Amino acid sequence: MPQPESSSQEQAQPEADPQTQFQPRPTYTEVQDLHAHAGNEVTVAGWVETVRIHGKVAFIVLRDGTGLVQCVLVRKALGDEDWETGTGELPQESTVEITGEVKLDDRAPGGAELVVSGLRLLSKAEEFPIQPKEHGIEFLMDNRHLWLRSSMQRAGLKVRAEVMQAVHDFFYDRGFTRIDTPILTGSIGESAGTLFSTDYFGEKAYLAQTGQLYVETACPAFRKVYCFGPTFRAEKSKTRRHLTEFWMVEPEVAFADSDENMRLQETFVTYLVERALERCSEELKVLERDTSKLEQVRGPFPRMSYTEAVEYLQSQGNDIAWGRDLGAADETILASRSDLPTLIYNYPKEAKAFYMKENPDDPRTVLCNDMLAPEGYGEIIGGSQREDDLDRLVTRIREEGLPEEVYSWYLDLRRYGSFVHSGFGLGIERTVAWITGRPHVREMIPYPRLMNRLNP
Ligand code: 4AD
Numbered sequence: 465m466p467q468p469e470s471s472s473q474e475q476a477q478p479e480a481d482p483q484t485q486f487q488p489r490p491t492y493t494e495v496q497d498l499h500a501h502a503g504n505e506v507t508v509a510g511w512v513e514t515v516r517i518h519g520k521v522a523f524i525v526l527r528d529g530t531g532l533v534q535c536v537l538v539r540k541a542l543g544d545e546d547w548e549t550g551t552g553e554l555p556q557e558s559t560v561e562i563t564g565e566v567k568l569d570d571r572a573p574g575g576a577e578l579v580v581s582g583l584r585l586l587s588k589a590e591e592f593p594i595q596p597k598e599h600g601i602e603f604l605m606d607n608r609h610l611w612l613r614s615s616m617q618r619a620g621l622k623v624r625a626e627v628m629q630a631v632h633d634f635f636y637d638r639g640f641t642r643i644d645t646p647i648l649t650g651s652i653g654e655s656a657g658t659l660f661s662t663d664y665f666g667e668k669a670y671l672a673q674t675g676q677l678y679v680e681t682a683c684p685a686f687r688k689v690y691c692f693g694p695t696f697r698a699e700k701s702k703t704r705r706h707l708t709e710f711w712m713v714e715p716e717v718a719f720a721d722s723d724e725n726m727r728l729q730e731t732f733v734t735y736l737v738e739r740a741l742e743r744c745s746e747e748l749k750v751l752e753r754d755t756s757k758l759e760q761v762r763g764p765f766p767r768m769s770y771t772e773a774v775e776y777l778q779s780q781g782n783d784i785a786w787g788r789d790l791g792a793a794d795e796t797i798l799a800s801r802s803d804l805p806t807l808i809y810n811y812p813k814e815a816k817a818f819y820m821k822e823n824p825d826d827p828r829t830v831l832c833n834d835m836l837a838p839e840g841y842g843e844i845i846g847g848s849q850r851e852d853d854l855d856r857l858v859t860r861i862r863e864e865g866l867p868e869e870v871y872s873w874y875l876d877l878r879r880y881g882s883f884v885h886s887g888f889g890l891g892i893e894r895t896v897a898w899i900t901g902r903p904h905v906r907e908m909i910p911y912p913r914l915m916n917r918l919n920p
């Protein structure tokens with residue numbers, strides 16, 4: 465029987481303890497919320513972007529990580545001490561706490577200003593290495609930890625974060641189960657050519673090139689699954705599309721064939737682009753992205769078989785022979801025929817990984833596809849129907865000279881209830897580079913790992 469005392473006790477409970485809520489400094493108002501405080505006095509804290517002094521009035525632009533706000537200092541109103549703090553030596557990136565009245569102003573960045581009534585220096589910065597002038601890319605990359613604070617980098621990484629959230633939302637809403645696949649592995653996922661290896665208690669371990677083989681095994685458990693994590697490739701290429709550590713999302717669907725796989729890709733990419741356009745319009749403006757072409761992105765996308773692609777390239781004077789993989793220049797030519805991404809399907813077996821299903825209509829080829837982004841951004845997706853025939857898969861593993869023993873668990877998937885299944889991998893950095901219109905994948909990840917860069 466419920467005790468009357470206990471229910472009245474519950475009612476008497478104080479409100480949730482603010483210490484246990486995620487609110488590190490509830491006393492500081494976030495700049496993004498200033499609109500709600502028009503006419504009131506608030507205290508904000510952040511980093512100084514610029515200070516301009518015009519006689520007895522000064523302007524500090526403050527960045528608090530949620531936005532920028534212009535703070536207006538009037539000498540007479542503020543008093544000498546605070547005026548001195550704000551206009552004396554206040555180097556860029558110093559940390560300050562500013563109290564003032566919120567005044568809405570459409571001309572101000574973020575639509576609001578602070579009329580300062582108090583100012584406190586929390587930490588005076590040393591001279592900031594990144595100045596508002598042209599710096600070389602290596603210098604900026606050496607200072608990546610500081611470069612992150614600049615407006616273009618903030619905008620790019622914000623779009624990345626939105627796209628990554630959209631990835632999860634898309635699959636969650638469609639009933640996919642997220643499967644986390646290992647990063648340290650004993651088997652080669654894609655190809656032997658680009659492996660990072662490390663000693664694992666006397667054994668050799670590889671950093672995962674893909675989560676695919678593992679995520680496939682979760683299909684009989686959950687039917688529709690995806691993994692999403694960092695993947696590693698010892699790419700010795702210094703191009704604007706290659707990282708040695710990049711993030712890839714890899715869905716896998718039981719009873720889906722290659723055709724359905726391509727349809728899922730179209731729906732998925734359309735969704736990602738829409739989400740970025742819808743929720744990152746400010747960031748895309750900062751990045752000066754012309755969004756008119758992105759706004760047209762909606763499936764179905766143009767499709768072309770590999771064989772048709774080769775014929776087209778040959779008709780353009782390219783001497784590509786059937787059987788050769790498409791290079792970056794070929795991809796750009798093929799993708800530039802449309803403002804939408806282009807799907808190229810059924811490549812020759814030799815050009816692709818061992819796990820792809822042989823095409824019953826043309827056994828020289830496999831049931832696979834790449835998705836090429838428009839505007840020269842290259843391959844953003846690689847996917848295929850998987851070889852579900854045990855004998856054929858074993859033959860392919862042998863042909864590729866891969867160590868058969870370590871794939872016994874992968875082969876088990878064909879031994880215990882084999883099934884048609886397909887999936888793909890989408891590279892986050894290449895996709896975000898395309899959406900933001902930035903030329904190089906290195907700016908699309910907080911700390912890029914490149915052939916010549918491991919620091920910071
Ligand atoms: O075409 P890939 O190699 O496919 C796979 O790894 C499959 N296992 C995926 C699957 O079917 N589950 O790589 C997929 C995508 C590429 O299309 C590209 O977007 C990205 O991953 N990618 C890279 N991104 C940045 N730097 C690199 N070095 C990349 N290599 C691949």
Ligand code: MG
Nearest residue numbers: 834843845846
């Ligand atoms: Mg590929």
